[in-house]
Amino acid sequence: MSNFKLENVRQYHQFGLVPESLKKYFTLAKFAGDLEPEVSFEEVSSQYKEFCRQVNETTENQMEILRTPSEWNDVEYELYTSLCSKSSEGPYIKDIVHLLASAMVRTHCESVAESMGNIVKTYSQGRPVSHNTLRQEIFVRWNGPSPFVADNILEEALNLHFGSKTWHFFRSTDRPDRINKYLVSKTVDKKTREAKHENIFSE
Secondary structure: OHHHHHHHHHHHHHHHHHHHHHHHHHHHHHHHOOOOOOOOOHHHHOOOOOOOOHHHHHOOOOOOOOOOOHHHHHHHHHHHOOOOOOOOOOOOOHHHHHHHHHOOOOOOOOHHHHHHHHHHHHHOOOOOOHHHHHHHHHOOOHHHOOHHHOHHHHHHHHHHOOOOOOOOOOOOOHHHOOOOOOOOOOOHHHHHHHHHHOOOOOO
């Protein structure tokens, strides 16, 4: 991630440099399939210089007021999230933005394994679930969006389940006085806000 640290990027722009570590990252990305086979390092280097120029231009007036690492991280997060969502606009830096996005979501293997283990435990505990079903559920849970920001996916799943778009849910009871009518759920609102905050691609 050092290739994309905000302070490093600004220095690389100032001296017109492309860091040596970008070459290694490029090679690993090609091997992993994160870049198309025909993309050359010369193209990526050119895009990286343009990326550094854009970052420097956008943050030039903010550097003097940034005092703490937290403030730097906040600016970096907002800027890079914006770049990831607008990579098709302006000069072509799509390949560098793709590498940036992959760098932003990488974590240490140990923490990934622990997180996955906790999810497997949660989904399998107290349930007679087969390995294949568990594998499918874990795949969706790990790779899919939060249900609180996935209304379109949930709606399509219900359409497939019921075979049409005419499904409708309602509540019934012998004790109407026990049904609390509400338009807003505080819990759902809270989870929705959290999910949108955690997902950099939700907007």
